[in-house]
Amino acid sequence: MAKWGEGDPRWIVEDRPDGTNVNNWHWKEKDATAWSKDKLTNLLSDLKFGDTAGNALEVEEVNFGDECEAVINNRKQKLIFLYEFNITLKCSGYTFENDKVTGNIEIPNLEQQEPIEDVDIDFSQETPKSVEPKYYDFFKTQVRPFIRERLQTYVDMLTSEYSKGIVLPTKDVNSKAEQKGKVTKQTADKEVSQRSDSKGGANTGLKxxxxxxxxxxxxxxxxxxxxxxxxxxxxxxxxxxxxxxxxxxxxxxxxxxxxxxxxxxxxxxxxxxxxxxxxxxxxxxxxxxxxxxxxxxxxxxxxxxxxxxxxxxxxxxxxxxxxxxxxxxxxxxxxxxxxxxxxx
CATH class of the missing domain: 3.30.530.20 (START domain)
Structure with missing residues (x-):
């Protein structure tokens, strides 16, 4: 039996931050469905819209289809975001002629392969049956762009906020961070001086x-x-x-x-x-x-x-x-x- 501290180094277990998944090699999955539904509901609930002509629309309820999911995968330090949502926003409002309107905002294809600008966002009117063109123009110019911004906010939050902690810091990353922290003040001052000289004046960074x-x-x-x-x-x-x-x-x-x-x-x-x-x-x-x-x-x-x-x-x-x-x-x-x- 080898003495303490001796033996084949290949069999010595290191204390490293990614010890449960060395170098993030193995496939790791994190379910984001519940979190996504909560964020989307918060972002899309209780929205109210109006224009100077008198058209108005209010979101009363957020509903999700049966096959909705969001998952984040990590393999070899690469994050893969998979999400698919079919969302219906129950709405009511009034036209510029003060006629009551009910209907739904349909978002059938909020998916990772679709850029946000290509996601379908449409209004299906239930009552009255005939759609007033000016009211639909109000939806296209006032409501749809705002909904699209909210969907982009969800995607940004998913990729930047909920994905934290999936990729574990590796031994090499930690070593580099430690070495970076040892940069002397003289080196830093030299770098600042070089950047200043390259601009021919004060240190203003990139122009x-x-x-x-x-x-x-x-x-x-x-x-x-x-x-x-x-x-x-x-x-x-x-x-x-x-x-x-x-x-x-x-x-x-x-x-x-x-x-x-x-x-x-x-x-x-x-x-x-x-x-x-x-x-x-x-x-x-x-x-x-x-x-x-x-x-x-x-x-x-x-x-x-x-x-x-x-x-x-x-x-x-x-x-x-x-x-x-x-x-x-x-x-x-x-x-x-x-x-x-x-x-x-």
Whole structure:
């Protein structure tokens, strides 16, 4: 019998983080069906839509078909996402002529092989039998794009949030991390100096083209209530329909929609808030600057918001997309779920 610490090294068991699945070689599966149904229900429930012509639609119930599932697989450190959902949203509303409408929003093919922009989202009207063309146009322009954004949010959350912990850190990864942590200050300073020299001035990182947007929105709420919608964690989770991270202090971090939106609060005042804001698809460590000012109009019991966002990376975002994002992922849900105003 070999003495303690001796023997053939091939038979010595190592203490390593991936000891239960060395190098993530074996097939590992995680069922995400229940989690997915819960997230989709939260994202699609209680939605209310309206336009200036008087058309309105409200989602009353979220139903799933019989063969719905979501699974995440890991083999050889490669994640494979498999999901298939057939969803029906029971709805009711009114046309611009004040006729009551009932029907369903049908989403028959939310599947991993279908890009979100190709997923079918259609409205099947039950009553009245004849479909008013202007009402269907309202569905196509106001309702369908918002539903599509919510479906994209679910996919992003599935791939970034629920998949955590499936791929175990390997011995090599740990060793590299340890070596990386031993980089000396002199080396880091040298790298910074080299980057600065390459730009011919201060260290500004990569030079990328950016653009700016300005938005105005009116709420039937006080400035305090609107600020709380950005700063209060329960309210943020209520209007986003998902878990969120919110540190409401100056310099505090926030993370929304499965960490697809992250940033920091730079300044918090009674009627103004400034933040660094980014999407996960943007270049690493690149933040836009968001400046929100609020003006209360007491005679109308309204608050007018002005939002200015600068340093938006042109190669990673479009102006129309950014404007629609603020409306569909912030302003409309705040009004719907936090009762901060009417939808137009």
């Amino acid at each position: 990328i083209a950016t653009f700016k947007i300005e938005l105005k929105e009116t709420f039937q709420a006080t400035a305090h209530d609107i600020l709380e919608a950005f700063l209060d964690k329960p309210r943020v989770e209520a209007f986003t329909g998902a878990a969120a991270q919110v540190d409401r202090s100056k310099g505090g971090a926030f993370a929304l929609y499965g960490r697809n939106v992250t940033g920091y609060f730079d300044s918090i005042e009674d009627k103004r808030i400034k933040m660094r804001w980014r999407k996960s698809s943007w270049p690493a460590e690149h933040y836009s600057l968001v400046d929100i000012t609020l003006h209360e109009v007491e005679e109308r019991s309204e608050t007018e918001m002005k939002l200015i966002q600068t340093l938006i990376p042109s190669d990673y975002a479009e102006e129309q997309e950014m404007r629609a994002g603020w409306t569909n992922m912030y302003f409309q849900p705040m009004k719907q779920r936090l009762a901060l105003g009417y939808l137009l």
